[in-house]
Amino acid sequence: xxxxxxxxxxxxxxxxxxxxxxxxxxxxxxxxxxxxxxxxxxxxxxxxxxxxxxxxxxxxxxxxxxxxxxxxxxxxxxxxxxxxxxxxxxxxxxxxxxxxxx
Amino acid sequence: xxxxxxxxxxxxxxxxxxxxxxxxxxxxxxxxxxxxxxxxxxxxxxxxxxxxxxxxxxxxxxxxxxxxxxxxxxxxxxxxxxxxxxxxxxxxxxxxxxxxxx
DNA sequence: CAGATTCATCGTCTATTTGCGATGAACAAT
DNA sequence: ATTGTTCATCGCAAATAGACGATGAATCTG
Numbered sequence: 001x002x003x004x005x006x007x008x009x010x011x012x013x014x015x016x017x018x019x020x021x022x023x024x025x026x027x028x029x030x031x032x033x034x035x036x037x038x039x040x041x042x043x044x045x046x047x048x049x050x051x052x053x054x055x056x057x058x059x060x061x062x063x064x065x066x067x068x069x070x071x072x073x074x075x076x077x078x079x080x081x082x083x084x085x086x087x088x089x090x091x092x093x094x095x096x097x098x099x100x101x102x
Numbered sequence: 103x104x105x106x107x108x109x110x111x112x113x114x115x116x117x118x119x120x121x122x123x124x125x126x127x128x129x130x131x132x133x134x135x136x137x138x139x140x141x142x143x144x145x146x147x148x149x150x151x152x153x154x155x156x157x158x159x160x161x162x163x164x165x166x167x168x169x170x171x172x173x174x175x176x177x178x179x180x181x182x183x184x185x186x187x188x189x190x191x192x193x194x195x196x197x198x199x200x201x202x203x204x
Numbered sequence: 205c206a207g208a209t210t211c212a213t214c215g216t217c218t219a220t221t222t223g224c225g226a227t228g229a230a231c232a233a234t
Numbered sequence: 235a236t237t238g239t240t241c242a243t244c245g246c247a248a249a250t251a252g253a254c255g256a257t258g259a260a261t262c263t264g
Binding site: 093 | 110112115116117119120123124125126127128129130131132133135136139140153154155191194195198199201202203204
Binding site for chain 4: 147150180182
């Protein structure tokens with residue numbers, strides 16, 4: 001989308017906040033994370049029961065959360081168990097807190 | 103984008119977090135807010151000098167931040183002074199803190 | 205081996221986001 | 235009145251996001 005010759009570059013902090021914020025920028029992902037917090041872990045199937053959306057859509061949101069680093073998935077055939085990535089979670093908590101505290 | 107008959111509805115908290123997160127989901131908006139924090143307030147012109155992007159693009163990002171409620175603009179002809187909306191800022195800080203603390 | 209189950213991925217469609225230049229509105233200064 | 239300054243908005247193009255159904259991969263169960 002950048003079409004000029006000057007490529008704007010961002011600091012790691014700016015990128016990190018934007019990345020975590022993007023993961024939280026859709027209400028259904030907020031809900032998924034909230035559910036995951038309350039359960040510690042859960043299977044995809046529990047989410048598809050809980051949330052009235054197509055299974056493929058939920059799977060895609062899980063993928064985005066995984067790519068943002070906020071969750072991780074353990075394959076337990078034939079299911080997949082998703083959990084909060086505690087390290088990333090703590091980091092996200094921190095960067096937001098720092099950002100808002102200035 | 104919703105094409106099925108069942109319309110999923112979200113809680114006010116889910117919507118609020120998603121709204122603030124969306125505002126922070128682009129690194130240039132993070133930078134703008136950061137700059138605004140450090141200056142208390144600033145004019146659009148300062149941002150266009152600081153950030154190598156077209157004036158129209160910056161203006162649009164400011165609009166998004168304003169629509170999210172995080173900033174406000176005071177018209178001081180011929181310029182516009184932008185400031186953090188302290189109330190919304192505090193609210194955003196709180197909802198993120200609460201969200202990550204569970 | 206033949207189903208059944210669970211989930212990811214693909215392809216498609218539509219909507220939204222992001223970027224830019226050009227233009228316009230509002231006002232100040234000459 | 236004309237000009238200049240500052241900023242928002244419009245219109246366009248390209249990229250990304252979001253939703254779905256269909257299909258596929260992997261693994262159990264009978």
